[in-house]
Amino acid sequence: MMNLEKTLETKIPLKLRADGSFKMLMVSDIQEQTTIDPRTVPAFAAMLDRVRPDLVILGGDNVDGRYVKTEAELRTYFAAILPALEARGIAWAHIYGNHDYDADVTPADQMAIYGSYPHCITKTTPGIPGVTNYVLPVLDEAGEPVFLIWAFDTQHYLADQIPILADKEDVKHKNARYKLPNRPIPQHKFASPVFEQQMWYWQTSCALEEKYGRKIPGMMVMHVAPWEFSLAKENPAETGLVGCTEEKLSLSSLNTGIFTTILQRGDVSCIAAGHTHADDFTAEYCGITFALDGCGGYTPKGNDECRGGRLFTWKDGELTTEMIRYIDNEK
Numbered sequence: 001m002m003n004l005e006k007t008l009e010t011k012i013p014l015k016l017r018a019d020g021s022f023k024m025l026m027v028s029d030i031q032e033q034t035t036i037d038p039r040t041v042p043a044f045a046a047m048l049d050r051v052r053p054d055l056v057i058l059g060g061d062n063v064d065g066r067y068v069k070t071e072a073e074l075r076t077y078f079a080a081i082l083p084a085l086e087a088r089g090i091a092w093a094h095i096y097g098n099h100d101y102d103a104d105v106t107p108a109d110q111m112a113i114y115g116s117y118p119h120c121i122t123k124t125t126p127g128i129p130g131v132t133n134y135v136l137p138v139l140d141e142a143g144e145p146v147f148l149i150w151a152f153d154t155q156h157y158l159a160d161q162i163p164i165l166a167d168k169e170d171v172k173h174k175n176a177r178y179k180l181p182n183r184p185i186p187q188h189k190f191a192s193p194v195f196e197q198q199m200w201y202w203q204t205s206c207a208l209e210e211k212y213g214r215k216i217p218g219m220m221v222m223h224v225a226p227w228e229f230s231l232a233k234e235n236p237a238e239t240g241l242v243g244c245t246e247e248k249l250s251l252s253s254l255n256t257g258i259f260t261t262i263l264q265r266g267d268v269s270c271i272a273a274g275h276t277h278a279d280d281f282t283a284e285y286c287g288i289t290f291a292l293d294g295c296g297g298y299t300p301k302g303n304d305e306c307r308g309g310r311l312f313t314w315k316d317g318e319l320t321t322e323m324i325r326y327i328d329n330e331k
């Protein structure tokens with residue numbers, strides 16, 4: 001039996017502003033290493049001062065776990081990045097990306113480090129694949145949810161979600177972890193929300209509709225975008241694509257069906273993802289907005305024009321979005 005109260009509970013309640021608006025800033029792929037580029041934290045902090053968001057979502061690849069590996073290294077790393085949020089009293093939450101899974105500390109154990117920060121409101125849903133699966137409600141004056149932010153963990157690689165794909169003889173070699181004999185698109189080893197995650201979303205959404213007598217609008221955040229983002233890129237005119245598209249989308253080789261589930265359920269109007277560093281486009285497909293943010297750190301490969309975050313504003317029943325670029329901090 002689902003405990004809806006617990007599902008909706010957040011350490012810090014998220015409330016609409018007096019003018020009825022709510023601002024969420026998504027910042028993905030900070031992905032710094034043991035030495036942090038000296039431009040990253042000041043640019044991140046200046047962006048927070050420009051935007052003054054009500055909530056920040058760290059959209060995965062928050063750390064490059066290939067380099068920042070141990071618990072002590074992770075603690076030192078987050079102690080350099082996260083005070084920008086904490087000092088400003090901004091509620092924030094995170095989702096994991098593939099590089100967060102590269103560290104020697106498991107994502108479940110990394111939760112203790114994140115959770116030790118007073119303004120971290122990340123949650124977890126037991127019993128489904130991944131760690132950072134949760135929903136954050138934005139509340140009106142009466143304390144009722146008016147907008148939902150659904151968060152999903154896209155884990156490390158496909159084989160982590162679908163064990164039958166793992167090549168046990170060569171599990172350490174990233175590109176060999178699959179039993180996809182004629183895998184046509186080699187870079188697409190990444191994952192997408194799977195059935196149990198979608199089932200949790202579906203059941204929670206239905207239970208909320210029953211409790212409040214209406215569907216509650218919302219958006220989804222995940223590190224790796226669903227397969228349909230590639231259709232937007234292939235059909236820019238038809239999908240009204242705007243923004244940077246210079247990087248290859250590194251998606252999943254399998255379409256796990258999350259987009260179809262959203263369409264069928266009919267309460268999510270936007271999917272936001274990170275993972276790419278130089279792509280930051282928006283597009284619309286079947287009435288759903290696709291949004292990629294750029295890159296939150298200066299060390300990861302990318303394009304300095306696209307570094308920054310993406311702002312989502314909910315107001316009067318409408319969700320709008322815009323890229324917030326570090327290069328505009330000084331203007």
Ligand SMILES: [Fe+2]
Pocket residue numbers: 060061097098099223274275276
């Ligand atoms: Fe990534």
